[in-house]
Amino acid sequence: MTEVTLSNVVKRYGKQQAVHGIDLDIQDGEFLVLVGPSGCGKSTTLRMIAGLEDISDGEISIGNRVVNDLPPRERNISMVFQNYALYPHMTVRENLGFTLQIAKQPEAQITRAVNEAAGILGLDELMDRKPAELSGGQRQRVAMGRAIVRQPDVFLFDEPLSNLDAKLRTQMRVEIKKLHQRVGNTIIYVTHDQVEAMTLADRIVLMRDGHIVQVGTPLELFNTPVNTFAATFIGSPPMNLADGVVSDAGTIVLRDSLTIPVPKSARAHVKPGQKVQLGFRADNLMPVGHAVEEKGELVDLELTVALTEPLGTETLLFADLAGLEVQAKMLNPRPVQPGEKLAFHLMLDKTHVFDAASGVALRG
Amino acid sequence: MRRRIPEWFVLLLPAFIVIAAVVLIPLIFSLYSSFTPYKLTRPSTLWRWIGTANYEKILTDVKFWSAFGRTILFLTIALNVELLLGLLIALMVNKVTWGQRTLRTILMFPMMFSPILVGFQFKFIFNDNIGLVNNALQSLGVSNAALPWLVDGNLAMFSIIFAEVWMSTSVFAILILAGLFAIPQDPLEAAKVDGCTPWQTFRHITLPFLMPFIFIAMTIRSLDVARAYDIVQIMTGGGPAGRTELLWTLMSRTGYVDARMGLANAMGYVSILLSIAFTVYFFKKLSAARAELGMGG
């Protein structure tokens, strides 16, 4: 059983602190994604787990064994790097077998393990090539194969897809997920791309500035972001945020005196006069007649559309809400002219209220 | 927390030790002896402290100052000619479409020659009696009398500069050529479309891009400026009548022929400072040029 536990893990570079005391329990076989903007400490955290960075404070254990001072080779992990880090002077076969060769495994066993990994990833025809002769996607596969051959307790992925073009990225995403289903090992995966995080993760750890912002399943993060940062980072397009003030009458007054009732979930948590931000996703602001099945409390709005982005099954509308450009989604789209006024429904149940000063979500 | 000797220090330690043993200690010794009237023939003189007398003697010595001035002049002319010629050769070779590899190989030829060999080679070639140059000039009827290449003061200076340039231009040519290969094509094409003349393109795009390469060549060269000593020592030995006397030949004569080590070491320090000044200057230029092109790091 390979749980990975981080308790109060800190990383300091001189006086600068890159990671501020992270606590995390990763279950055996879990696919955990660390996501956040660049410089948030996610890669540093991963590298501390790998043993490539010293741990300034706190404790990391892998499979109930404290590994703080163990070198990487004794942690029984494997890692896929952003730039793949294939050994350029070795063939694919040698790259795959390197780890077993270092471990002085018998030749027959190396061959068997290498062939098996090659089979899983479809590398059979590339075995005698050097990395320089491979395409980006193939290199990516070899890097993954190298990780498999080692039969590690934990797989670590450091932004493995960010050097691929969009099409390959989608393809490899699927392969990584398949790999996880097949080998079932614990995977810790770092990315700055929220789509990767959403699609791959069992659980997402959202980080910013060396702190954990929120931990949860992809849907938890999507549906109940703890603050405005989580709300805008997860989900595409990012959540619309409109500044407003809570009135005595239990409504939120936006600019131009536009008032919107306080959503049910937030009612107990706001005070009159409090400055707040109203947050809602494009999926929850839809033109009347072009929406999904509408449930719960709805707010009627009439907005002017400034720009459209047709995507096929839906069209993104950039509309003007009290002087603020918001994005809305139109299903079963029809052509919309810029400047056209449309009636919209805002789904209040899926609308969030955040404290304007702290950004923290107000809900019960 | 454990405290260990940092790894980088362990890795650098052997280098520090060797250099300390072979360069630093002798240099400290020579610094000390430059304050004594040390003569090889009389070891006891090593213990007589005479303060800065040696330096005062040097600084008031006309012979020293003319050697110093000549060294600066020699280096200025040689380095500039090497740079310009190297640039010219690189540009010409870069334009060649056929047989470029062969040309590049030929360019590397002088780099393999020992400086002392270069000295002998040109002493032979410039020999007034049997040298290739005079033989050729006379056979072709250009000149009737033998030109005293190594005997006339000005001609001798020209000859040693020629030898020095012959030996060192290839470093410039090869590095600048490497720079030319690495120039991105887009800005060049953009300049052409924008209506730049070839000269303008060269001046505003090619040359700035080449600067780091030029400074690397300069820096590498400046590490080894004193190599010219071998050449001069062999070709003229500082003669005729001191007309090609450089700092280095003067120093070596003072030390080894006159055995006045204290005085020679004082000169040595001047020459060391000179070399260091050159190296530091070009290192600074190199870092600046790198930073400008965003190659630093």
Add this chain to the structure above:
Amino acid sequence: MDRNQTHRNRRRIYKALHFFGLFLIMEVICIPGLWIVLNSFRPTVEIMAKPPVWNPTFTLDHYRAMFGGAGEGGVPVFLYFRNSLIVSVTSTAIAILIGMGGGYAFARYRFAFKNSYFVGLMLFRAVPGVALSLPLFIVFARVGLIDTHFGLILVYVAMNVPFTIWLTDGFFRQIPKELHEAAEIDGCTRWQAFWRVEFPVARSGVASAAIFAFLTSWNEFALASQLTRSVGSKTMPVGLLDFTAEFTINWGGMCALAVLMILPALILTFIVQKHLIAGLTFGGVKG
């Protein structure tokens, strides 16, 4: 004449000039070397002939004399060659090992005053050989290292280490540090990771650094001429002086020895010439 015609003519003139210039330069580069080779095969009488003889006769006299031991010059070429080889190869090997360690430290570790250390090391390389030879002579005489292989090897190691550090630093910097990390994760110790992954990848760079170190040692004169005395330790550049007497020089014999000196350098350089250029530029520019 129309403009097209003028441009065409001008281009023709440029082309001719270009060709002529290149031809001239290559002549100047090649002729001195070829002159040495040619004269090593000519009898002394012909070399000294006045008026000059332009039709060379071929003779192996100088080589025969050179290898025959106490022949006309009686210069023990074999011993000099052996000394040069021992000193150059050993000092190059040691300088590469030490320099590689230093270059690796500069490329991979962060520490205070790194740049100052680096420039400082280079400055030691800049100390002129003549200036160093004076005190070094006295120090070596004290500790009994004059006229030994070991003394000369030591000096050349110290001379070559800084530049080797410069070159290898550049090469190790080219190698992404993830390679080292990947190797460590794959089960290597840091030592193994270096020798199994980083060193093989940087091999060509190290080779070019080695060539430079070798050429420096092989060709060095200023220090060797003071630190060696007998045939037991004199190197070939110093040996060249054996052909000079008070007023005469045995040109033919000297040319033969010169050819022997250039040959190994020539062969070595041509084998790795591609890496040589890459080595210089990588080390410097991207450093």
